[in-house]
Amino acid sequence: MKNLLFLSVLVILLFYSCSTQKDITTVSVSGVNTKLTFTPEYIQQKLSSGLEVYVKPISAEELNAEFGQLSLLSGQYNNQNLNTSHHDYVLTNNEEKQTNNILEKGIEALHDTLLSNQITNDEINNIINKVIDIYGTKEEKEYYIKSVLKNPYFVKNKYLSIFKVELINRTDELVKTGLSNIDVLSGKEELKPYSNKDLKYYQSQYENDLLIDRLNLTEEINIYPRDTVIKYFATPPINVNSKILKLYFNDSVFSFKTDYQVDSIKNKFNYYRLHTTYDMYTILPIYRTNNGEFKELTVDNGDILVPEDILNQKIDIIVFKKYSSYFTFNGFFNLSVSDYLTDNNKLGTIPHPSSIIIK
Secondary structure: OEEEEEEEEEEEEEOOOOOOOOOEEEEEEEEEEEEEEEEOOOEEEEOOOOEEEEEEEEOHHHHHHHHHHHOOOOOOOOOOOOOOHHHHHHHHHHHHHOOOOHHHHHHHHHHHHHHHOOOOHHHHHHHHHHHHHHHOOHHHHHHHHHHHOOOOOEEOOEEOEEEEEEEEEOOOOOEEEOHHHEEEEEOOEEEOOOOHHHHHHOOOOHHHHHHHHHHEOOOOEEEOOOEEEEEEEEEOOOOOOOOEEEEEEOOEEEEEEEEEEEEEEEEEEEEEEEEOOOOOOEEEEEEEOOOOOEEEOEEEOOEEEEEHHHOOOEEEEEEEEEOOOOEEEEEEEEEEHHHHEOOOOOEOEOOOOOOEEEO
8 A cells, every 4th residue: 555645834824913822823734645555455365386375565665664674683693783874874975985074974973962862763864864855965865765775675766566475385295486477467567576686786785685685586486395485576666547456476366456546635733833043954853653653843934833732742853054164953852842831822932052063
């Protein structure tokens, strides 16, 4: 299932009034929600060889967390010393270019500051990615995306279409099968699955090569008696407007109906304004939901728009700016928004502490 949310945020009403009135901005959110569904969600069939095959189309981004964990596995069972993604990026770039790049030095210092304030690696990578997205060159952006994203099915800045296959051998005989036995038809388009060699050609990270060897269905694989193997394979992105998706596996056909829906979204939300003095800087206010999901707050003319439902939550605010000869940043961590709620129900202004300057 693909669930992409495109939002265009328009500030349509700002109340300036007497001291008894709340300093609130009403924001109208409109856009579209696109969703691709498969019916049925999965199919399980028994082949003439006696092999039972379970097939399920999977939205690629759903596997990012799982693949990220797999990329950390090591054969050194008693001692694992693993760098974060941003360090891989900084160190590799410095080794390749042998330069004292201001952006790279700034990122490294920012990372250490975030880590010392117990910000999770997940959140750090999102923050660093934001910095590179704003200030990085095209090459730096592409490299960093690949270094953070441990998903071997992310190719040329887009996801491939992924299928999960479970191969179950309930017989007492060895059964051979593999990628060479599979064809995919999306509407009238034939989509050939990518081999390990094909996928490795597009990777810039050796770690992803290891994931490909671990996860991707090979041309031929042995399924031993009374055993089960789970693998993935990928094709070029399917045509979302085709109504039928067929997967041919030896002499069997796995047929899915596809339904692509586009729904309009129109909502209005009330936000408190948390004033800052950082209107000339890039402000990145973030918080985590109750289930640990990373969320970014909206910034308008240097003010942070805080939804009413998170007034009692803790937020982190990262402020940064890159100049020609130096990179500067500072941050507020575990900040209670409600502490800045004044007696007249307005949010005050957060202070402007000394910045960390990297030259």
